[in-house]
Structure formats: structure tokens, C-alpha cells
Amino acid sequence: MTLITHILRAVGLACTLILAAPPGGALVYAQTSEVGTSKHPIIDSRMTDKEVFEALDPKCPDDIRKRQKVVKLKYYSTDGKIHRGQLVIDKDLVKDIKKVFKLALKERFPIYSVIPVSDHRFRKDGRWDDDLSMAGNNTSGFNYREITGGGRLSNHAYGRAIDINTFLNPYIKGDIVLPRGAKYDPGIAGTLTAGHPVVRVFLELGWDWGGNWTSRPDYQHFEKPLKK
Ligand SMILES: [Zn+2]
DSSP: OOHHHHHHHHHHHHHHHHHTOOTTHHHHHHHHSOOSSSSSOEESOOOOHHHHTTTOOTTSOHHHHHHEEEEEEEEEOTTSSEEEEEEEEEGGGHHHHHHHHHHHHHTTOOOOEEOOTTSGGGEETTEEOHHHHHHTTEEBOOOOOBOTTSSSBOGGGGTOEEEOSTTTSOEEETTEEESTTOOOOTTSTTOOOTTOHHHHHHHHTTOEEGGGOSSSOBTTEEEOOOOO
16 A cells, blocks of 8 residues: 555544544544634533523512523633633623624634623622622623612613623722722733724724723723613
């Protein structure tokens, strides 16, 4: 046999093995092929709808809960790989969010993780905990809660707001920086700045950016409130 024939036979054999792999064999295939690509993203969140809304604040009205959609999103992450996560958002805003994430991926704007706040890592005393999600540099949308500092419901309570890369894009009010220990440094990739393509596309779609709130900037926050 010539060398070429040997190579062709070896390739043919490899293909046969992949095609003949049993369902359990898919894992072997995933490990040996490149993971972290658009075709084989690293999965950061794969929750069922039931899991996503588990331990939701019982005060959340049913009509609000029923408007929420769980959206699968791909993004370029801080490790230079493509990841896939899940965002919970009002059904009317799904199209906007998909547009923003498509642009963020194209621009290679790193997004650390997109995991619903109901994930066990972000629970405290059995409830969804925004502080834990923020400290984790996580990106999330719907959460039936009041605004930071309290007093009224946040747009997150309606699924009409999203926080992105929370540790890189903190909320700042005087000496208070949330999450604690965070620092706003526009030089770090994943930080949102005025004029950044991700900020621009949100504004074009009619969203407000918390980074423009000069007295207490909330760099991570975008919202599109219902028109009164
Ligand atoms: Zn927010």
C-alpha cells in the first residue's frame, strides 16, 4: 500500500468510528474535537424552565412571571472561547437582546457568563441573590426585586433590564461600589464605556444605559421600561 492509501484508510476509519459512536460516545467526540467554538460552545447554563423559575420570590405576580422567556445566547468569553448561557427576559425584548449579543460576539466583547440568578451558586437563604450574581461577574436579566437601595421595584422585576459583566461594570454611589471590591477600569476588556458598540446598539434600540446616570452610575445596567 502506498502512504497515501494508508492515510486515506486511517481517515476513513476515524470517520466510521465517529459515525458509529453510540449516544454515550458523543462525549468522547466532544472531548477530542475543539470545544469553545461556535459549533461546540462551552455550556455555562443549561437549566430547564422549571429550574429557571425555582425559588422565585412568591410576591412575583403570575402575569409578570408568564411574560418571561428563557433565551439561549452565545458569547465570546474572557477565556477567548465561545460559550453558551441563558438569559431570562420579557418576551417583547428577546429580539433586541439577540441583536445585542450577535454584535457583542462579532466585536469579540468578552462576556464572562450568562446564568439565571436562580442558579444555586447565586442563592442565599433559598432565594435569588443579586449580590452573589454581581460578585460572580455574571450577566442576568429578570429578577423580582427592588432597585439597589430599595424603595421601588427595579425594571429587573419585570424582565425589562439586564446587567452585564457586573464585577467589571459596578454601581457607584459616592463611596459605595457594588459589587464590593469592584473597580471601574475602562482599559479592561469587557468594560462598558460611552461610545462602545455594545452601548451604542442598546441606545439605538431605545434602551437606557445606567452608565449615563451621572450622580450614581450603574455601568452594568441597561433597561427598556414600559412606556407609561
Ligand atoms: Zn441592573
